[in-house]
Amino acid sequence: MGKPTVYIDGQVGTTGLQIRERLARRDDIELLSIADALRHDTTERARLLNTADLVFLCLPDAAAREAVTLIENPETRVIDASTAHRTAPGWVYGFPELDRGLRREAIARATRVANPGCHATGFIACVAPLVEERLLVPDATVPCFSVTGYTGGGRSMIEAYEAPARAAALSAPRLYGLSLAHKHLPEMRAQCGLDVAPLFVPVVADYPRGMATSVLLTRDLLRRRVTAADVRCVLAQYFAGEPLVTVSPEPDGGMLAGNELAGSDALVLHVNGEDDQVLVTALFDNLGKGASGAAVQSMNLMLGLGETCGLAV
Incomplete structure (x- = not known):
């Protein structure tokens, strides 16, 4: 053959x-x-x-x-x-x-x-396991912001960012999708089994590749009171043995860089927070796993x- x-x-x-x-x-x-x-x-x-x-x-x-x-x-x-x-x-x-x-x-x-979709990949990795494991309530309006490198915008955006004489505004992170009706919302909702679309804000920043999609979890979104360690454990068990999706085993003491996994086809979940406020962040390459x-x-x-x-x- x-x-x-x-x-x-x-x-x-x-x-x-x-x-x-x-x-x-x-x-x-x-x-x-x-x-x-x-x-x-x-x-x-x-x-x-x-x-x-x-x-x-x-x-x-x-x-x-x-x-x-x-x-x-x-x-x-x-x-x-x-x-x-x-x-x-x-x-x-x-x-x-x-x-x-x-x-x-x-x-x-x-x-x-x-x-x-790229943003959808990060959101789904953070949220779908929590809904499936009956930790996150499906009728919750889940807040999410997602920072991406400019290559996610395709050829026209790449040319704009890499032009020798470019607009000064491109040097700063820029929010978009301000109507809160981004085209990835239907798949984000469907794949996570949510009753309503997430409250989602995408951001494009002045670097080529890499993505940081963050979901904020508060007590009113969850079926029971949990800590960041509890959420980390649920995600780690869900993705155990996966070659391309892993969970960082410890909280992060400093900062997370959106371009940390540029050039990689993997995705790493980071879970941080204290008391009953939890931040789950998916780091990956918008052109890789995204x-x-x-x-x-x-x-x-x-x-x-x-x-x-x-x-x-």
Whole structure:
């Protein structure tokens, strides 16, 4: 049996380039490519979409939905990196560590997988286990802020931040999503089993890669009174044995840097606080576990390859 074939539709975008970089170093798959002149040719794209064993869609939402309609081969498996299918029926949400790892089995069997959003990844890692373990009440409005490097904004934001003569405002952290209706909210709510959307504020800062997503837990959000040590223990037990998601064993005495895991495909949870106020923070790379690394992790499972092959652990 030959090597599985993989095609990236949208290979010149930030996520597509990162996936391609991870796959180009591997000899256990065959990476299909499209000529630059044919990147917008529907006929050639459709040929590759139906030829590959597995396809990554690294496209805007509308284009991702259109790409799915071009796939007629029932054997072609799809990982969509856009927001288009993250809460769609028939699509498996690509977070293997959920359901105490049982999600891993669903991804391995799936033909359609939706890759998580970056902010959503951090929030879900902090919150979903606490809801599942009946510590956090599902009707709580969970407050969350998430700081990301500017590469999470794609090519236009990268160019703005890296321009020789750039706006002075880019030197300071900037809040966005001020309508409190960020596009990741539906998946955050759905995957955590929450009755209401979280109260979520994203922040972009002047560094390229890395993310710090923080959830604040107070007594009124929890079923019982707990300490930071209690929450840390619940999360550590939930993610025990996971190769890419771990829990820091001790409280942090100083500061947490948003770029601490830049270049890594792992995610580390930190739990801090005192009395009945607890801060849970997920540190990871917005282009790693927050995007391309997570997509390759799902690909490995779907193709029966080592789960962490090609990833920086």
